[in-house]
Amino acid sequence: MDRIIPCPHTARDVPHLRLVFPDRRTTSTSALLMMSSAHRPEGLQNHESGRSVPSGTFRAFLENSPDMVMLFDPNGAIRYANPSCARFLGYEPAGIFGTDGLSYVHPDDRDRVRTAFVAGSARPGTAFTEMYRVRQKSGSWNWLEARSVNLLAEPGIGSVVTSYRDMTRERNVEDALRAAMQGSLDAVFVLASDRDANGCVTDFVITDVNANGERLIAMDRDHVVGRRLCKVLPVNRTGGYFDRYVRVVETGEPLEEEFPITTDDGRALWLHHQVVRAGDGVVITTRDVTARKNDEGALRRSEEQYRRLFEASPHPMWVFDTGTLGFLAVNDAAVARYGYTRDEFAHMTIKDIRPVEEIPALVADLQAPVRSRVWRHRWKDGTVRLVEVTGHNLEYDGRPGRLVLAHDVTDRQRAENEVRAWKARYEAAVRATGQVLYDWDAGTNRLSWGGNSEATLGYPEPELPADLAGWAELIHPDDRGAFGDEIRRCGTARSPFRLEYRVRRKDGTYITVYDQGHFVPDPNGRLTERVVGFVADVTDRKRLEEQYRQAQKMEAVGQLAGGVAHDFNNLLTVINGYSDIILTMLHAHDPARPMVEAVKRSGDRAADLTRQLLAFGRQQVLQPQVLDLNAVVGETAQMLRRLIGEDVELVTRPGDPLLLVRADPGQVNQVLMNLAVNARDAMPTGGTLTIETRNEVLEAGTAPDGAEMRAGPYVRLSVTDTGTGMTEDVRRHIFEPFFTTKEQGKGTGLGLATVYGIVKQSGGHIEVETVLGHGTTFRVYLPGIGGMTASQSPGESSAPKGAEVVLLVEDEPGVRGLAELALRKQGYTVLSAASAEEAKAVVTGSERPIDLLVTDVVMPGAGGRVLAEWLLTTRPQLQVLYMSGYTDDAVVRHGVEAARVNFIQKPFTPSSLARKVREVLDSRSPHTS
Numbered sequence: 001m002d003r004i005i006p007c008p009h010t011a012r013d014v015p016h017l018r019l020v021f022p023d024r025r026t027t028s029t030s031a032l033l034m035m036s037s038a039h040r041p042e043g044l045q046n047h048e049s050g051r052s053v054p055s056g057t058f059r060a061f062l063e064n065s066p067d068m069v070m071l072f073d074p075n076g077a078i079r080y081a082n083p084s085c086a087r088f089l090g091y092e093p094a095g096i097f098g099t100d101g102l103s104y105v106h107p108d109d110r111d112r113v114r115t116a117f118v119a120g121s122a123r124p125g126t127a128f129t130e131m132y133r134v135r136q137k138s139g140s141w142n143w144l145e146a147r148s149v150n151l152l153a154e155p156g157i158g159s160v161v162t163s164y165r166d167m168t169r170e171r172n173v174e175d176a177l178r179a180a181m182q183g184s185l186d187a188v189f190v191l192a193s194d195r196d197a198n199g200c201v202t203d204f205v206i207t208d209v210n211a212n213g214e215r216l217i218a219m220d221r222d223h224v225v226g227r228r229l230c231k232v233l234p235v236n237r238t239g240g241y242f243d244r245y246v247r248v249v250e251t252g253e254p255l256e257e258e259f260p261i262t263t264d265d266g267r268a269l270w271l272h273h274q275v276v277r278a279g280d281g282v283v284i285t286t287r288d289v290t291a292r293k294n295d296e297g298a299l300r301r302s303e304e305q306y307r308r309l310f311e312a313s314p315h316p317m318w319v320f321d322t323g324t325l326g327f328l329a330v331n332d333a334a335v336a337r338y339g340y341t342r343d344e345f346a347h348m349t350i351k352d353i354r355p356v357e358e359i360p361a362l363v364a365d366l367q368a369p370v371r372s373r374v375w376r377h378r379w380k381d382g383t384v385r386l387v388e389v390t391g392h393n394l395e396y397d398g399r400p401g402r403l404v405l406a407h408d409v410t411d412r413q414r415a416e417n418e419v420r421a422w423k424a425r426y427e428a429a430v431r432a433t434g435q436v437l438y439d440w441d442a443g444t445n446r447l448s449w450g451g452n453s454e455a456t457l458g459y460p461e462p463e464l465p466a467d468l469a470g471w472a473e474l475i476h477p478d479d480r481g482a483f484g485d486e487i488r489r490c491g492t493a494r495s496p497f498r499l500e501y502r503v504r505r506k507d508g509t510y511i512t513v514y515d516q517g518h519f520v521p522d523p524n525g526r527l528t529e530r531v532v533g534f535v536a537d538v539t540d541r542k543r544l545e546e547q548y549r550q551a552q553k554m555e556a557v558g559q560l561a562g563g564v565a566h567d568f569n570n571l572l573t574v575i576n577g578y579s580d581i582i583l584t585m586l587h588a589h590d591p592a593r594p595m596v597e598a599v600k601r602s603g604d605r606a607a608d609l610t611r612q613l614l615a616f617g618r619q620q621v622l623q624p625q626v627l628d629l630n631a632v633v634g635e636t637a638q639m640l641r642r643l644i645g646e647d648v649e650l651v652t653r654p655g656d657p658l659l660l661v662r663a664d665p666g667q668v669n670q671v672l673m674n675l676a677v678n679a680r681d682a683m684p685t686g687g688t689l690t691i692e693t694r695n696e697v698l699e700a701g702t703a704p705d706g707a708e709m710r711a712g713p714y715v716r717l718s719v720t721d722t723g724t725g726m727t728e729d730v731r732r733h734i735f736e737p738f739f740t741t742k743e744q745g746k747g748t749g750l751g752l753a754t755v756y757g758i759v760k761q762s763g764g765h766i767e768v769e770t771v772l773g774h775g776t777t778f779r780v781y782l783p784g785i786g787g788m789t790a791s792q793s794p795g796e797s798s799a800p801k802g803a804e805v806v807l808l809v810e811d812e813p814g815v816r817g818l819a820e821l822a823l824r825k826q827g828y829t830v831l832s833a834a835s836a837e838e839a840k841a842v843v844t845g846s847e848r849p850i851d852l853l854v855t856d857v858v859m860p861g862a863g864g865r866v867l868a869e870w871l872l873t874t875r876p877q878l879q880v881l882y883m884s885g886y887t888d889d890a891v892v893r894h895g896v897e898a899a900r901v902n903f904i905q906k907p908f909t910p911s912s913l914a915r916k917v918r919e920v921l922d923s924r925s926p927h928t929s
Contacts, residue, residue, distance in 0.1 A: 068144075068166075071159035074121050074152060076101045076114075079159055088166070090137030106133035106141055117148075121160055124153040131167060143171040178208075184285070187213035191229055192281040193249055201246050204229040204281065216286060218265060235261070241273075245282050248275050258289060316406040318345070319396050322366065325349040328396050337408070339380030353377050355384060370402070374409060386410040427451060436535040440468065440517070442491065443529040447471060456513075456537050458506030476502035476510055494519055494527050500538065511539040568610055569885030572907035574814035576603035577822065580909050607907050624664050624762075626785065629693050629715055630654040632668050637691075640676045647686030648679075655694035659715050659784030663762045671758050674751040675719040675778050682723025682776060692718040695784065709765055713784040718777055725772040734768065755780075799914035801827040804851035804921055808832045809839045809867060810883075811859045815906070819854065822910030823917065836862035836870075843871065850878060852921055857884040881920045883908070 062069055068085035070078060078101050086093040089104070105113050109132035120128040127149045133141045148162040181188050191204035206224045214221055217233065230237040236245075239261075248255050255275040262268050270293040274285040310317055316334035320327050327345045335342060338353065351359050355376055365373065370391045377387040388407045395401065427437075427450060437451040449464045457464070457474075465471045468487075475483055479501035490497040497517040502510045517533025579600035586593045633652055641650050672691070679689050693715060700711040726734070735756040755778075759766045763783050770776040806828045810816035813834070820830045831846060833839035836859060843850060853871060855864035868880045885906035902920045904913065 068164040070101070070162050070164070071157075072101055072117075072162065073159065076117055085164065088136070088142075088164075089134070104134050106135070109133055117160070120148055120150050121152065124150050126150045131171075143167045181208070181210045184210060184212065185287070187216040187286040187288075189213050189284040189286070190278070190281070191245070191284065192279075194228060201249060203231070204242075204245065206232065207281070213286070216288065218263070245275055245284070248277050248282050249280070252277050310403075313405070317404065318406075319394075319401045319403050320350050321396075322393070322400045322402050325351060325366075328399065328401055334406070337379070337406075338377075353379075374413070377406070386413050433536070438517070438533055438535065440531045440533075441529055442531060445469075451534065456511075456535070457503065463506075474504045476504065478502075490517075490531075497531065497533060500542075503535075511537050512542045514538045567885070568606070569906035570812045570815050572603055572607050572610070573885070574818055576600060576607065576907055577815075577818035577910050577913075579603060580911065581818075581821065581825075603907070610907075624662050626660050626662050627665055627668065628658065628660060629668070629717060629782075630656075630658050632665055633672065633691055633693065633717075636669050636672050640672065640689075643673065644676055644680040644689060648683055649688045651688060651690045653690065653692040655692070655715075657695075658693055659695050659713055659786065661715050661762075661782040662785055663782060667758045667762070671717075671755050671780065672719070674755045678751060678778075679719060679721035679723060679776070682721050682725070687722040687775075690718075690720040692716075692720070694718075696781070698781065710783075713786075714764070714781040715784050717780040717782070719780075720775065720777040722775045725774050725776055726770045727772055731768060731770055735766075799826060799911035800918040801914075802918055802921060803827050803829070805829045805831065805846075805848050806852045806854055806917065807839060807843065807850045809834075809836065809853070809855040809859070809864065811835060811856060815856075818910065819913060822913050823854075825910070826914045826917075828917070835859055836864075836867040839867055840870065850875065852879045852881060852917060854881045854883065854917065857882050879920050881916060 062080070062082045065082060066084055067082075068088055069080075069082045070085055071080040073079050078096055078099050081089075081091075081093050081096055083093065086096065089096065102110055102114060113130055113132050116128055116130050120126050127147070129145065129147050131143065131145050134144050135141055143166075145165040145167045146162050147165075148160055151157040151159055151161050181190075188208075188210045189206065190208040192207050193201045194203040194205050196202050206227055206229055209217075209221050209224060217224070219232070224232050230242055236242045244255055244257075247253070254277075256273065258270060258272045260268065260270050268290075269288055270290045272287040272289045275282050310329075311331050313331055314333055316331065316337050318327055318330040318334050326349050330342060330345045334340075334345070340348065351362065354362055355378055358376060362375075370393060372388060372390045374386055374388050376384050378384050386409050388409045390405045390407075392403045393400070394403055396403075433452075435451050436449065436453045436456050439448045439450075440446070445467045447465060447467050447470070449461045453464055454460050465474070472480055472483065483499060483501055486497060486499045489495075496519075497515065500512060500514050503513050504510055513535045515533065515535050517531045519527040520530040520532050522528050579596055582596050583593065583600065586596065633654065637650060637652055644650065676689060683689075696714050696716045698709060698711060698714050701709050734752050736753065756766055759780050759782070765781045767779050767781075768776060769779070806823055808816060808819055808823065808830050810819060810832075811834055816832055816834065820832050823830045829848070831842050831850070833842050836855075839855070850871075853868055855867055857864045864882055864884075868878075868882075871878055872880075879902070881902045881904060883904045883906060902916075902923075904916045908916075
């Protein structure tokens, strides 16, 4: 927008002036000043403000003009602004008088306007025009065209007179057009016709060019604007383009063409021209289509190449019309394989090579997206083959078609079916063995799985790790080092992989697996990077091995306990026996009696400990007896307190009265101990263990284990803990041999199974009630045999006497001497011997018949059973009583079953021996089993 120009102050009268400003529609920049000498109106008169302003006719002209007019003094100060101008700027006229006109001009335009004003004001009568931006009072900027005339020298005016035209709208349109031109993806050139005196176009002047045009001609805009086209780019004349542009100007018909061109810098281009008339000139839109032309050439070459490939393909190929399904083209392989000539194919559709029953599926498949499928195709000779068909939609000679590649896979499919069948059989066999197959490519670290993975590891195949690192994450942390070492050893030596380690199942539990893998050889026998192998669950085997080792240890402990018990029982027999005899010889106030009683009590406790040791080792001699369970619980309680620890409180609740039961006291002790140990383990932080007895009458029915339960009275033994309880799954398996919930190596899984066996052998039943987190109760039911709990056992002084002849055979002198003394004191005639051979000699030399043989089972040389059989051959009425300090197994190995013969276990007391002897002599029971 042009700047506002001041006029000089003057007070003198001026002639009447008529200002004729340039017509807005012309390009003239001169102003005509016509002065009438006949009439000179008033000049510039002082205003109220003291400034000189136009007066008279000149002022009336300016005040009423619709145009915006300002007068400036030589320094650019505003002398006058007419109302139209003041209104446009938003000021009162008096408010802008005397202000600097440049202060209203945009800073970016100010220097240019100042230069033009200084130059114009220096030359009187000069007219000049500028376009610049002016600030309104509202703060907005508008573009104005300022047409100025230097009338500083004119009398009565003395100012630079400037008229303004608002060009904001035109400038915005121009800016928008230029922005569109600059934003165009094409090169745009605006050319104006350059005509000679006859009006003929001799060249074109470049009036504008956008950035893409600059890049295309490799010249800056400032270098080419205003210059003639054929001077800047001579090729336009030499190439004939200029003549075509002239025809566009003269006829108005647009021109569109594509042509190759070589630029001055040697570039070979293809250009697309659009030329249209614009006023007395043209606008050329040019696009570089070199890439498209290159692509079209490449496409033509590619099509030719694919045509050759189509013909040369060893597999049948054809193109068919997707509308009519008719064949449009076939290659030589299709003719050779299918047996039809090209002419025959030309009259066929793709339905003709399909079995009739597959045509509906074919039609449906044509509506679906193109995909690879296996179809049955019929050849000309009637043969039906399996063909894998791959297709691609295309346009062929202007028709919608599909290119098809057909690959005969009949033999391959047959082989694949055989492989699948073999693989299915193999995997079924593998699943039957419980193994998990793996295939590891050491090169790519890809790991794939098969076999019985879900049953063994809990993971279906898709959830198993896809690489070795993922598998290592499932391995127990303590075993990962060994696994890594074996992987490295295997890779270095190229030898089979073999290792046992623990793996975490999906449920979080660990199992022990045996992993064996082998490198797969290639067809030439060289080992590849692939390792194929299997992972087998050997947890049960490892558990059985551990149980076997535990059983061996228990057997060794039992054998040791048995050996110790034999010698210990002989010693206790002598100690306790002589203690009893001495006590019978001492009166109640004898000073030595307390000491002998202390020895006797210690001997009895030692005998109890021996029996408990044998019970732990399951080596005790089985002798079912009528028992009072209250007494058994009371005798066992003290030992149980030591067993379960101080953090577990033991509470006993004996029933009163209580029926008697028939059972082996050692076995009942073992039941109590096993249940107590089980309860202790369920209370790791302490709790309460309650043992209760009571009578119950049960109806006939089925026991929890499915066995038949007879109706009648029972004694119920309940063992209750306040521990962790069990899940339903654990409860169902607790009585199974070797089942345990403890960590590996912490239990054999035989404790509750032994309890179950003892209860069943005793004719009873067992049940369990448990609540997870609240404890467990085991209830043992043993048949009651009538009678109530005995309050006292028979005293030692009630031993009966006798007068029979007893042959006593014992290799241990101390025991033999005690037994002989005890029996003689009861009136028996005792013949003693230290061995079977000595006993035979004693019998042979005896004049009196022998009524009873009392013999040790295990002796050097011939044992007690052999001696008894020798005597019974000549003395069938002879009674036999066996005695032993050995365990049940040792006694049985020597032919004696304690439950089926007359037997007394060492250590015994003189009175218990006397009672047993009397019992045997009076019973006349069979002598041997």
